[in-house]
Amino acid sequence: LLTLEGVRRVHGSGAREVVALDGVDLTVRLGELVAVMGPSGSGKSTLLNVAGGLDTPTSGTVTIAGDVLSEMDAKGRAALRRKRIGYVFQDFNLIPALTAAENVSLPRELDGVPARRARTEAKAALAEVGLEKQARRFPDELSGGQQQRVAIARALVGPRRLVLADEPTGALDSVTGEAVMRVLRARVDAGAAGLLVTHEPRFAAWADRTVFLRDGTVVDSTGTDEP
Amino acid sequence: LLTLEGVRRVHGSGAREVVALDGVDLTVRLGELVAVMGPSGSGKSTLLNVAGGLDTPTSGTVTIAGDVLSEMDAKGRAALRRKRIGYVFQDFNLIPALTAAENVSLPRELDGVPARRARTEAKAALAEVGLEKQARRFPDELSGGQQQRVAIARALVGPRRLVLADEPTGALDSVTGEAVMRVLRARVDAGAAGLLVTHEPRFAAWADRTVFLRDGTVVDSTGTDEP
Numbered sequence: 001l002l003t004l005e006g007v008r009r010v011h012g013s014g015a016r017e018v019v020a021l022d023g024v025d026l027t028v029r030l031g032e033l034v035a036v037m038g039p040s041g042s043g044k045s046t047l048l049n050v051a052g053g054l055d056t057p058t059s060g061t062v063t064i065a066g067d068v069l070s071e072m073d074a075k076g077r078a079a080l081r082r083k084r085i086g087y088v089f090q091d092f093n094l095i096p097a098l099t100a101a102e103n104v105s106l107p108r109e110l111d112g113v114p115a116r117r118a119r120t121e122a123k124a125a126l127a128e129v130g131l132e133k134q135a136r137r138f139p140d141e142l143s144g145g146q147q148q149r150v151a152i153a154r155a156l157v158g159p160r161r162l163v164l165a166d167e168p169t170g171a172l173d174s175v176t177g178e179a180v181m182r183v184l185r186a187r188v189d190a191g192a193a194g195l196l197v198t199h200e201p202r203f204a205a206w207a208d209r210t211v212f213l214r215d216g217t218v219v220d221s222t223g224t225d226e227p
Numbered sequence: 228l229l230t231l232e233g234v235r236r237v238h239g240s241g242a243r244e245v246v247a248l249d250g251v252d253l254t255v256r257l258g259e260l261v262a263v264m265g266p267s268g269s270g271k272s273t274l275l276n277v278a279g280g281l282d283t284p285t286s287g288t289v290t291i292a293g294d295v296l297s298e299m300d301a302k303g304r305a306a307l308r309r310k311r312i313g314y315v316f317q318d319f320n321l322i323p324a325l326t327a328a329e330n331v332s333l334p335r336e337l338d339g340v341p342a343r344r345a346r347t348e349a350k351a352a353l354a355e356v357g358l359e360k361q362a363r364r365f366p367d368e369l370s371g372g373q374q375q376r377v378a379i380a381r382a383l384v385g386p387r388r389l390v391l392a393d394e395p396t397g398a399l400d401s402v403t404g405e406a407v408m409r410v411l412r413a414r415v416d417a418g419a420a421g422l423l424v425t426h427e428p429r430f431a432a433w434a435d436r437t438v439f440l441r442d443g444t445v446v447d448s449t450g451t452d453e454p
């Protein structure tokens with residue numbers, strides 16, 4: 001479903017140039033969960049942003065379900081993200097003025113789903129991550145780990161085909177983290193492609209294979225020997 | 228240095244009441260690092276906010292270096308926080324318009340330290356967490372783990388006597404996390420009192436004792452048998 005070929009991402013130029021990604025090849029199939037591990041600053045979030053079309057590579061190609069992202073217009077990319085890609089941001093990115101349930105149902109409502117159905121889906125997704133009682137709270141009335149779980153629920157509603165999760169267990173204790181991994185794994189088994197950035201080996205173990213990033217390049221990988 | 232007695236913190240009232248802390252007793256001495264563990268939503272951040280005077284308990288007492296927080300005026304509490312308490316927030320709380328070095332030196336400059344000395348201190352603190360090259364970058368030009376390390380550096384500059392760290396390794400790989408724990412431990416050994424919220428047992432192991440929170444109360448503790 002997702003293919004990255006020769007992807008480079010450079011910030012700045014000249015003396016101040018920072019190479020965040022330095023030629024990355026990666027393929028994720030439907031039904032496959034790939035974990036990405038690596039030191040702080042090695043390019044993991046950049047990899048996810050580029051994979052999801054939130055950031056444009058300096059060179060190289062990103063293809064999702066046969067569509068080459070660089071050949072789509074901004075409108076087409078936005079529609080693709082809304083419909084097909086679920087994104088769990090490293091800093092959650094919740095909307096402060098909306099409740100937990102409203103945050104979760106927003107992408108679906110923007111996609112034309114009737115409010116009632118979107119809200120029902122949202123409540124079910126919140127229940128899956130243990131937040132059924134917090135549906136009507138605002139982000140600033142939630143703990144860090146609760147906010148993270150709202151972000152996770154939002155990424156999982158609807159017919160997402162690609163789930164991109166940036167350290168989704170960073171603010172969670174291990175028991176709650178396990179529950180989240182179970183939901184994510186079930187989603188992938190149901191037919192999505194999943195890319196999971198994590199620095200926890202025990203959560204990477206839920207993936208079909210793990211890719212190791214260092215200084216913007218893939219230095220090693222486990223599982224199958226395809227990139 | 229830090230004493231919490233009978234601390235309760237309740238949000239809302241009536242049917243919507245949420246008891247974040249339900250009667251907590253805790254003592255942290257200079258030279259002592261205490262870890263706090265517990266499930267998501269169990270009250271860890273609330274405990275730290277109350278300990279640092281950023282939140283007021285519904286009942287109970289907080290005493291820092293002999294000063295009872297509830298008996299101080301707002302100005303006195305603010306001065307205490309600026310001078311004596313270093314806080315690493317779960318969501319980092321960096322100022323987007325300031326560079327990494329400026330973010331780290333700000334509390335000291337607000338405290339009357341000459342800009343030049345504050346900036347030298349800031350660069351040294353950033354070097355301690357591996358960010359010497361990133362001193363002049365803005366928060367949005369940094370990775371999640373780099374932002375977290377800026378927040379850590381900011382909490383450690385100057386003559387802090389109490390360091391309150393809310394999951395300071397949440398966005399870090401284990402090698403970088405170890406480096407941070409080393410810096411924190413050194414700070415405590417040099418004479419500070421440290422309270423560390425973490426959900427990682429291997430980082431809690433750096434503490435002198437660990438307190439376990441569940442539903443707002445202390446349910447267990449390791450190390451010495453004092454609370």
Ligand SMILES: Nc1ncnc2c1ncn2[C@@H]1O[C@H](COP(=O)(O)OP(=O)(O)OP(=O)(O)O)[C@@H](O)[C@H]1O
Pocket residue numbers: 140141142143144145146171172173238239245246247265266267268269270271272273274317
């Ligand atoms: N303004 C608020 N109104 C209602 N409930 C609140 C409010 N702020 C926090 N809470 C609740 O208080 C409880 C404790 O929150 P706290 O942030 O201390 O948890 P935590 O242990 O730090 O969790 P995490 O590990 O997820 O960061 C949670 O159940 C949270 O939902």
Ligand SMILES: Nc1ncnc2c1ncn2[C@@H]1O[C@H](COP(=O)(O)OP(=O)(O)OP(=O)(O)O)[C@@H](O)[C@H]1O
Pocket residue numbers: 011012018019020038039040041042043044045046047090367368369370371372373398399400
């Ligand atoms: N706007 C920018 N300008 C310059 N450098 C940047 C910018 N944005 C990111 N970087 C750098 O690109 C590199 C990769 O960043 P990225 O956020 O992908 O790392 P990461 O692996 O997700 O790190 P972490 O584990 O800390 O979240 C880092 O060195 C970062 O400082």
Ligand SMILES: [Mg+2]
Pocket residue numbers: 044045046090166370371372
């Ligand atoms: Mg990142």
Ligand SMILES: [Mg+2]
Pocket residue numbers: 143144145271272273317393
């Ligand atoms: Mg918290």
